[in-house]
Amino acid sequence: MAALSGLCSSSPSLKPTHDRVVIPLFRKSSLAFPTRSNSCSKLSVAGEVSADLSKTNSVGILKKAKQGALEKDPKALWRRYVDWLYQHKELGLYLDVSRIGFSDEFVAEMEPRFQAAFKAMEDLEKGAIANPDEGRMVGHYWLRNAKLAPKPILQVQIEKTLDAVCKFADGVISGKIKPPSSPEGRFTQILSVGIGGSALGPQFVAEALAPDNPPLKIRFIDNTDPGGIDHQIAQLGPELASTLVVVISKSGGTPETRNGLLEVQKAFREAGLDFSKQGVAITQENSLLDNTARIEGWVARFPMFDWVGGRTSEMSAVGLLPAALQGIDIREMLVGASMMDNATRSRVLKDNPAALLALCWYWACDGVGSKDMVILPYKDSLLLFSRYLQQLVMESLGKEFDLDGNRVNQGISVYGNKGSTDQHAYIQQLREGVHNFFVTFIEVLRDRPPGHDWELEPGVTCGDYLFGMLQGTRSALYANDRESVTVTVQEVTPRSVGALVALYERAVGLYASLVNINAYHQPGVEAGKKAAGEVLALQKRVLAVLNEASCKEPVEPLTLEEVAERCHAPEDIEMIYKIIEHMAANDRALIAEGDCGSPNSLKVFLGECNLDELYA
């Protein structure tokens, strides 16, 4: 006789740079622009593109248009670069789409679709029910310019919340709002509990913008992994007494977040601390979380609005409160986002960076997600941008049906970490292996704050290497017909991060219109949640059946088939096996005879009989 868990486990010199002359990059107005016909000539298939793109799936057309090789002539490529370079002067942001091979004909064919997408976006911003399945408005753009909100009450809610966030963060940082029993006499740590859209934005922004010595350091519990939760709590140690726990959940009922909260509350109890004096909730009014926080009298509650989706909530209290508590200038984030919003409202494709991105995605992915989007920021602090975009893009675009109910199985896969690190990991495959992706390089021009740089070899700094790696990889990929987009910002600042978030939010919205899908719901996520609930319900039945057999005299060990039968779930025998395997690995008083490598040989019973449960 052996516990199943046992059977299953086998195995230079400093050189200040502040006196450099700053040369503005590529001012479009100061350059004479060549015509586009030359630069795209190899791609053009004039006359062959005839179908009505606004009504048909254009993959066939795209295939024809893409038959030509990418432009390789350096002069023509330079003209293409200059011709298509987008610059946002005030933000210091550039978008280079020259290494995506779309033709002028393709752009012309897409124009009506873009005009329709711009119109849909305008309607959305005016308060249309842009998320028809859920009957919801989509209002994340109002968060950075409350005057755009379609109703005065919404404007008031946005402004009030922003003021409340700033006031609360100031109060915490200044020590006016403090924990009851911390030796420091102020909050020193934030423990953010949330998942998906209630974690990814705050995580990305913390990594990108938190100062080296923030007033409060942040940690995240973004899963229902007991090991991960224990690790975060253990790392806090005695500082739990000075930890502000920010529980974030739009719905207020997400199981992983609820579990995280219960685990943290248990840690507080065990440390003799009063959780309510250190807990903050960000959630929709009257959600389970909101009611819990209100009844238990938590330190503060901030609203999440019905018309803001989780994955576009970075500029709501969800993203702003954690950022403000770390000393990040959230008003600057909002300014950056708002400036980008203004730019991406343009109905002129070439002047609209979000539309240009959507155009590139459509071209590169044949409008059906045939290629993956690899995000490569060459800046450590932007490491989490790809993870953030993964949800934004994939949860928004990954849809089974279009708005007319046709099965389309849309989406674009997103992955990536950072350069040049990834050059030593998977760029080999990108350069030479399966050609199933396009790259987005994120370039940050400023390497270090002024006056801190030095040349580690004559004429070359550490940052020059990073720059060289980016440019080299971009060229090497293109030489092998791998397309790329490059987004360039001057520095990673609250303003540029706000702008990047807004750029991608809009690009996703426009692209969704191009492929005629609802970007603002996530029906597929429910299937997994429902199935998880069913597994847990089955586990309870398995336990009841085993308990009954284990209360017999003598104890009656059961085969998996017998357990499944008594659970009235013969079709779930595999899941029952997995449940037993998991419980046995976790000291759940479950004993198995036989070899778990041959499930049919197993006989299972509980180490103790629970009579209370038996007669309950």
Ligand SMILES: O=P(O)(O)OC[C@H]1O[C@H](O)[C@H](O)[C@@H](O)[C@@H]1O
């Ligand atoms: O904020 P919450 O309601 O807890 O939701 C957290 C996340 O849960 C989900 O499963 C959704 O697919 C995400 O879009 C959401 O961001």
